[in-house]
Amino acid sequence: xxxxxxxxxxGAALGAALCLPATARAAExxxxxxxxxxxxxxxxxxxxxxxxxxxxINAAGGVNGRMIEIVEYDDHSSASDAVRAFQRAANxxxxxxxxxxxxxxxxxxxxxxxxxxxxxxxTPGAASDLITKRVHDDYNNLKYVxxxxxxxxxxxxxxxxxxxxxxxxxxxxxxxxxxxEDAAWTIPLDEEYLKCLPKIGVKVLDHIRLSPDTTDFTPxxxxxxxxxxxxxxxxxxxxxxxxxxxWQQQQVPIPxxxxxxxxxxxxxxxxTNGAAEGVVFNMFSAPDVAVTPKTIPFARAxxxxxxxxxxxxxxxxxxxxYMFADAIKRGGSSEPDKLxxxxxxxxxxxxxxxxxxxxxxxxxxxxxxIGPGFITGLMVQWQSGKxxxxxxxxxxxxxxxxxxxxxxxx
Amino acid sequence: MVGLQxxxxxxxxxxxxxxxxxxxxxxxxxxxxxxxxxxxxxVAAAITAWLAAGDYGAGSLGGALAGVAASVVLSFATYLxxxxxxxxxxxxxxxxxxxxxxxxxxxxxxxxxxAMAYFFTNSPKTVRPxxxxxxxxxxxxxxxxxxVTAVLSWVAIGLLWLLVNRTRxxxxxxxxxxxxxxxxxxxxxxxxxHLLVWAIYGVLAGIAGVLLGSFLxxxxxxxxxxxxxxFSIVVLGGLGxxxxxxxxxxxxxxxxxxxxxxxxxxxxxxxxxxxxxxVIYLRPQGLLGRR
Numbered sequence: 001x002x003x004x005x006x007x008x009x010x011g012a013a014l015g016a017a018l019c020l021p022a023t024a025r026a027a028e029x030x031x032x033x034x035x036x037x038x039x040x041x042x043x044x045x046x047x048x049x050x051x052x053x054x055x056x057i058n059a060a061g062g063v064n065g066r067m068i069e070i071v072e073y074d075d076h077s078s079a080s081d082a083v084r085a086f087q088r089a090a091n092x093x094x095x096x097x098x099x100x101x102x103x104x105x106x107x108x109x110x111x112x113x114x115x116x117x118x119x120x121x122x123t124p125g126a127a128s129d130l131i132t133k134r135v136h137d138d139y140n141n142l143k144y145v146x147x148x149x150x151x152x153x154x155x156x157x158x159x160x161x162x163x164x165x166x167x168x169x170x171x172x173x174x175x176x177x178x179x180x181e182d183a184a185w186t187i188p189l190d191e192e193y194l195k196c197l198p199k200i201g202v203k204v205l206d207h208i209r210l211s212p213d214t215t216d217f218t219p220x221x222x223x224x225x226x227x228x229x230x231x232x233x234x235x236x237x238x239x240x241x242x243x244x245x246x247w248q249q250q251q252v253p254i255p256x257x258x259x260x261x262x263x264x265x266x267x268x269x270x271x272t273n274g275a276a277e278g279v280v281f282n283m284f285s286a287p288d289v290a291v292t293p294k295t296i297p298f299a300r301a302x303x304x305x306x307x308x309x310x311x312x313x314x315x316x317x318x319x320x321x322y323m324f325a326d327a328i329k330r331g332g333s334s335e336p337d338k339l340x341x342x343x344x345x346x347x348x349x350x351x352x353x354x355x356x357x358x359x360x361x362x363x364x365x366x367x368x369x370i371g372p373g374f375i376t377g378l379m380v381q382w383q384s385g386k387x388x389x390x391x392x393x394x395x396x397x398x399x400x401x402x403x404x405x406x407x408x409x410x
Numbered sequence: 411m412v413g414l415q416x417x418x419x420x421x422x423x424x425x426x427x428x429x430x431x432x433x434x435x436x437x438x439x440x441x442x443x444x445x446x447x448x449x450x451x452x453v454a455a456a457i458t459a460w461l462a463a464g465d466y467g468a469g470s471l472g473g474a475l476a477g478v479a480a481s482v483v484l485s486f487a488t489y490l491x492x493x494x495x496x497x498x499x500x501x502x503x504x505x506x507x508x509x510x511x512x513x514x515x516x517x518x519x520x521x522x523x524x525a526m527a528y529f530f531t532n533s534p535k536t537v538r539p540x541x542x543x544x545x546x547x548x549x550x551x552x553x554x555x556x557x558v559t560a561v562l563s564w565v566a567i568g569l570l571w572l573l574v575n576r577t578r579x580x581x582x583x584x585x586x587x588x589x590x591x592x593x594x595x596x597x598x599x600x601x602x603x604h605l606l607v608w609a610i611y612g613v614l615a616g617i618a619g620v621l622l623g624s625f626l627x628x629x630x631x632x633x634x635x636x637x638x639x640x641f642s643i644v645v646l647g648g649l650g651x652x653x654x655x656x657x658x659x660x661x662x663x664x665x666x667x668x669x670x671x672x673x674x675x676x677x678x679x680x681x682x683x684x685x686x687x688x689v690i691y692l693r694p695q696g697l698l699g700r701r
Contacts, residue, residue: 039527039630182676211676213635215626218419219670222412241534242627249553251544262533270464273538 029069030062030334032324033089034317035100035110037077041265042102042237045314046124047072048306050099052298053321063325064332070321071095079109086110090117096334097121099148099320102261102313103238104128104184115141118336120343122146122320125261125313129153129188129364136365143340146357147367148320149313150284150377152185154370156192158377159233159258159282162391164200166280166379167257170400171408173230177254178207179220180235189235189259197233205229210239217243221252229254230408234281237261241271248275251405257379258282266309269385276382278402280390284352285315286380288397289389295351309387319350415550416667422556424663425563426621430636431643431655432567433614439587439650440607443511447488447519448615449636450526455481455616456623457526457630460535470538474620477537481616482609484522489608492518519633526630534632537623559621566617567656570610579606587650639679642686648699657697661685 034050037043047070054068062068071093073085082101089095090113098114101107102125111134114121121144123131129151135142150158167173178193180186190207197204205227208220220243224232232254236243240262247256260281262268268276285291287299287309298318302310310318323346328334331342344366348355353375358367368375379391381400388398402408430452437443458480463473492514496502502510539555546552574580585593586603594600622628622636643662647654662682670678689696 037532039532041531041533044531209676214675214678215632215635216419216423216670216675216678219667219675222415222671241536241629245536245627249539249542249544249555251551251553267531267533271533271535273460273464273536275536 027066029067030325030328031069031071031093031095032321033071033073033085033093033095033098033100035073035075035082035085035089035098035106036102036313038072038074040077041262041267042125042311042313043077045265045311046099046102046317049124049298049302049310049314049318050321052302052305053318053325057321057325063329066328068321068325075101075106077101077103077106079106082106083109083113086113086119086121087117090119095119096328096336097324097339099124099317099324102126102149104131107131108134108184111142111145114144118144120144120146120324120336120339122148122324124148124316124320127152127155127185127189130184132358132364132367136360136363139360139365143360143366144336145366146343147364148316148323149368150370150375151364151367152187152189153192154364154367155259155282155377156189156196158370159379160193160196160200162282162377162379163197163202163257165393166391166400167231168201171231171255173202173408175203175205175229176231176233177205177224177227177229178233178235179224180207180209181212181237181239182209183212183238185237186235193233193235193258202231202233204233210236210243212238214239215242217246218250221247221250224254225252232256232258234258234260241268244268244279245272245275248272248277248403248405253405253407255402255406255408256280261312263382264380264387265311266303266387269382274385277384278382278406280379280381280400283312283378283380283387284375285312286378286387286389288387289378289395291353291378291395292349292351294349298351315351319348319352319355322350323348323355411549412671414548416664416671418547418550418552418556419671420660420664420667422560422625423667424660425560426618426625427639427643427663428656428659429563429566429614429621430618431640431647431659432570432652433611433618434640435644435647435650435652435655436570436587436614437607437611438644439652440583441493441586441604442508443493444508444515444641445488445493445611446512446516446637446641447484447492447522448640449633449638450519450522451481451484451488451612451615452619452622452636453628453630453633454484454522454526455619456537456628457530457535459537459620459623461530463538470540473537474540477620477623478613478616481619482612485608485612485615486605488515488518489604494604519637523630523633530630532630534627534629535623536627537620539624555624559625562617562621566614570614573610583607583610635679642682644696646686646689646696648696651696651698654696654698661697 034047036046058067075082097120104126107123107126257280263281285295327342331338356369380387390400455477459473459477462468462476496510541554643658647658
C-alpha cells in the first residue's frame, strides 16, 4: 500500500513536471538582451528606452499574448565584455534578440558572433559604415545583423544637406576645418565630409583628428584659430563636454557645427554648465519636433520616467524594441531565421521616421532607408538651456543664434 | 606668439600639477605611503563641487568648498579605512605592508571611480569657474579662470610652506619625515601627525581637483591618468622631496604643453614618459631626491 502511495505521488509529480513546460510555453516571454555601457550618457539611454518600450507593449497585452522581458548587460564599452555578454545572452539567458551599444568598435566585435550564434542583433547608435558593408559582403552568415542607426556616410550627407541652408544660406560660411575624434565611426564620416562640404560650396582648410583621451584642447583650438575657418565641422561623440567647455571658456570665435553625440541629451547642458550655448548638432529626432506622431510622446514619457531627455540612442533603442515586437507578431515566431525574414519586411513608423531596411543588394544592407518620407535628420542648437531645432525649415522651432564671442560672417 | 601661449598655458597647467603632486609627495615623505587613490579623490572633489554648485545651488564658491570638504572626508576615509588597518595588522608581515598599502589604495581608488561612474556617468563634468571671461595678455586670449587657477595653486602652496616652516605642528611634520623615531622619543604622538598630514593632503587634493574641474573638466575616466601623472611627477622630482616635486611639475607641465603645441596634442604625454624612463635609468633617486 505504501508503495502504491509513493508511486501515485511520483506519477503526480511527473505529470506536473510534464505539464509545466506546456503551460509555461503559452506565456513564454520574448526576451530581448540589451548590451550597453550603463555609465555613459549614450549607453544608459539604450536600456532605459528599451525598458520603456517593453512596459508599454506589455501594458497593451504583449505580443500575441507573450510579454517582453528586457535583460540588461553592462559592457563598460569594452568589446570583450560585450562579446561575453552576447554569448551569455545567447547560451544561458536564451534571449531572442539583442540590442547593442552605440560604439562602432563594440558592434563590429559582436557582428561575427551574431552570425555564429544565429542571434538577431541591432545597434541603436553605432555608425560605422563597415557594419552594413559586412552584412552586404557576407549576407548568408551575417544576415542576423541590423543597423538601427545611420551609417557615418549618411550622417555626413545629412549634415552637408543642412549646410546648404545653414552654413551657406544663413552663416555665409565659405571655409571650414573638419574636427573629429579618432574612432572607427569617424573614418567614413570624415571621408564623406571632405567630399560633400566642397560640393555645397564650403572649402575644407584642414582636417584634424583628436585623440579620444585629450583633456586640454587649447593647442587644438589655437591651431584652428590660426587657420581662420568660418566654421568647425565636428564629428565628436566620446569626447564632448570638455572641448565644448574649453571652446566657451577660451571664447574661440568659431562656431561648432556637425555631430556632437553627447550634446543630444539634456544633461549635456548641466555637465557643461551651459557652455553648450550655440553648439549646432545633428539629430534624427529631437524632444521638441514631431518628426512622427510618436516622437514627442516618447521624449515626454522618457523625461518623466528618468528626469532627462533621451540621448540619440534612446529614440532608436525604443524603436528597436517595437520593431522586434512587430516582426515577431507579423512572422508569428521568435525563431532567429523567421525573425530576420520578418525584420527585413519591416515598415514601421518609429520616433525617428518611417523605418525600412535596405535589401541585400544595397550598399548598406540592413541599414535604414533615408530620404524624404523616411528618415531625414534635423539640426538642433542649444539655446538658453533648450535644444531648439533650427533645420529643416518645416520642423524648425527657432533660428540659429550664437553667443557674443562667436564671429559669424554675416 | 606660440611661445607666449606655451608660456602662459604651461604655467597654469604646471601650477595645477604641482598642487596635485605636493600632497601626494608629502604623505610619502611623512608616512611612507604611496596613495594610489589620489586620482579618484581629485575627481570626487570636482564632481562634488559640480553637484553642489549646480543641483544644490551652492554657487561657485560654495561648490568649491563642498568639493574640498568631500576631498578631506575621502582622505580621512582612505587613511582610516584602508591605510591604517593594513599598517596595524598583525597578519601582514612588516616588509609586505608597503605593497599591501599600494594594492589597498589602488583598489579603494577603483571602487571610488566605479561608484562615481555609476552615479554620475563617466561623461566629463565641468565645475563653474570662479571668474568667467577672458583677459588679453599681449595678444594671447587667456581665460580669467586659467589665471585664477595658477594664482590659487600658488596661494595654497605658499600657505603649506608657511604651515610647515612657521608652525609647531608643521615643524613636527617636517621632523616626522626626517626621523619619525626621534620624534616619538621626544614625546610626539606619530598617529596625530599622520592624521594632520592626511588632512593637509585632503585639502590640497581637493583644491587641485576643483581647479582641474573648472580648468579642463574631469570624468571618472581620468582617474588613472591623474594618479599616474602625480606618480610620475613625484618619481621625477625625487620621492618625498617637496621642492623636487615642484620642479618636476614644471618640467612635466612645460614638456607636455610644448609637445602639444609644437608636435601634436595626441602624443602630449609621451615625451614625459620617456624622460621618466631616462631618469629611472640615470638618476633613480629623482631630480632632487635624497635617497
